[in-house]
Amino acid sequence: MSKRQLLLLSSSNYHGHEYLQFAKDWITDFLNKNNVKKVLFIPFASTKPNSFDEYTAKVAAPFNQFGFDVEGIHKFPDPVEAVNNAQAIFIGGGNTFLLLKSLYDKRLIDPIRSRVENGMPYIGSSAGTNVSTVSINTTNDMPICLPPTFYALQLIGFNINPHYLDPIEGDKHRGETRAERINEFHHINSTNVLGLREGSALLVDDDKATLIGFTSARLFRQNQEPEEFSPNSDMSFLLS
Amino acid sequence: MSKRQLLLLSSSNYHGHEYLQFAKDWITDFLNKNNVKKVLFIPFASTKPNSFDEYTAKVAAPFNQFGFDVEGIHKFPDPVEAVNNAQAIFIGGGNTFLLLKSLYDKRLIDPIRSRVENGMPYIGSSAGTNVSTVSINTTNDMPICLPPTFYALQLIGFNINPHYLDPIEGDKHRGETRAERINEFHHINSTNVLGLREGSALLVDDDKATLIGFTSARLFRQNQEPEEFSPNSDMSFLLS
Numbered sequence A, B: 001m002s003k004r005q006l007l008l009l010s011s012s013n014y015h016g017h018e019y020l021q022f023a024k025d026w027i028t029d030f031l032n033k034n035n036v037k038k039v040l041f042i043p044f045a046s047t048k049p050n051s052f053d054e055y056t057a058k059v060a061a062p063f064n065q066f067g068f069d070v071e072g073i074h075k076f077p078d079p080v081e082a083v084n085n086a087q088a089i090f091i092g093g094g095n096t097f098l099l100l101k102s103l104y105d106k107r108l109i110d111p112i113r114s115r116v117e118n119g120m121p122y123i124g125s126s127a128g129t130n131v132s133t134v135s136i137n138t139t140n141d142m143p144i145c146l147p148p149t150f151y152a153l154q155l156i157g158f159n160i161n162p163h164y165l166d167p168i169e170g171d172k173h174r175g176e177t178r179a180e181r182i183n184e185f186h187h188i189n190s191t192n193v194l195g196l197r198e199g200s201a202l203l204v205d206d207d208k209a210t211l212i213g214f215t216s217a218r219l220f221r222q223n224q225e226p227e228e229f230s231p232n233s234d235m236s237f238l239l240s
Helices: A021-033 A052-066 A079-085 A096-105 A109-117 A178-188 B021-033 B052-066 B079-085 B096-105 B109-117 B178-188
Strands: A005-009 A038-042 A069-072 A089-091 A122-125 A159-164 A193-197 A200-205 A208-213 A217-220 A227-229 B005-009 B038-042 B069-072 B089-091 B122-125 B159-164 B193-197 B200-205 B208-213 B217-220 B227-229
Touching: A005 A021, A021 A052, A021 A200, A021 A208, A038 A052, A052 A069, A079 A109, A096 A109, A159 A178, A159 A217, A178 A193, A178 A217, A193 A200, B005 B021, B021 B052, B021 B200, B021 B208, B038 B052, B052 B069, B079 B109, B096 B109, B159 B178, B159 B217, B178 B193, B178 B217, B193 B200
Parallel strands: A005 A122, A038 A069, A038 A089, A089 A122, A159 A193, B005 B122, B038 B069, B038 B089, B089 B122, B159 B193
Antiparallel strands: A005 A200, A193 A217, A200 A208, A217 A227, B005 B200, B193 B217, B200 B208, B217 B227
């Protein structure tokens, strides 16, 4: 049985595409090759009150169209048992702080990590990608609540900055650029950070990682110049 | 003696102006009316290693030109004593998480709050404005480190979002807009949030608050439509 199956999307939305449609082939291939029929969806990044049904329905629409069933974890009396019995999980976007706090509050960190280490496929998007990494220290989200720690699922040994954004030429705004923010992180932390632009994803098959999608990615390493990687680049070196 | 003297700048940089020059008259009037000759500068938002001297020199240049002396708090053996003896303090921008963590680590929260409550003038900019409010839950910064809590100096009873940014027409990026992020905060928190655009500031004189500067501000209240306020608006209602 193959180990560690991850599909980490920068975002669920990509300009010019309906929700998750740009990732149709990736999701379909990823789940089919792992013989998955049904996906456990984790909607805890949603900040809207009582929105888990709505969010799950939004995700189920494209997944059903791709040929997969979706169940929301909030429908199960015991979320840990739901994870333990899942064929695969998908953690969607929203607020990364709220998501990570919810995963800790519901004691889901260890069960998810353990299942993924033993081969359960994991799909993440945006906040769901952030929590799959070492820590949420490189999220773009507003810190609307305080999780017990910023350390996350650590399914991979580096961080991802989803929705990575290049500086806008001639911008008059004086807030920090995304690259400057990641540079601030590297002033006090040595963890590598992969800037994943919208429309791209990282596909991890055991110890092999591949950049897939429509856009290149930018890798930030402490005390080094950032480096660009084209779609289909082998990124396995980041895993070791 | 007058109580609570605050000058809270959205940013130190404003398009088309040298560092802090757009705020020259505000800073000068604010310090002169409070008979301040020397300002204690707190550079702890800087993420760059060993950068406190450099940052203090950068701030001292315009302040000296405006007629005020500047000393960096890092030069004092006891930072609490430095705060207790200061005529006024200025907390500059950088990373809000690192700044708040440093203020807690150095046990400066209570001394600063106590001095300000007893009339010591406080100037904040960007991260220095964030920490003057109820909490840093509405900062734009990357969470590069974890402070013990997101609660801050609470010199005022609401939050500020500095560098407030309007959505960019036709933007193809699918990350959340600033307004959407503040809306997420209001899904789980009822604290008012004042979106201060670059080039503006809030001037607080005891129980009177006035919006000053070149740009209007946008006020976000839970379950209400956002409201715009022009420069020179009386914002005292936010203090009560």
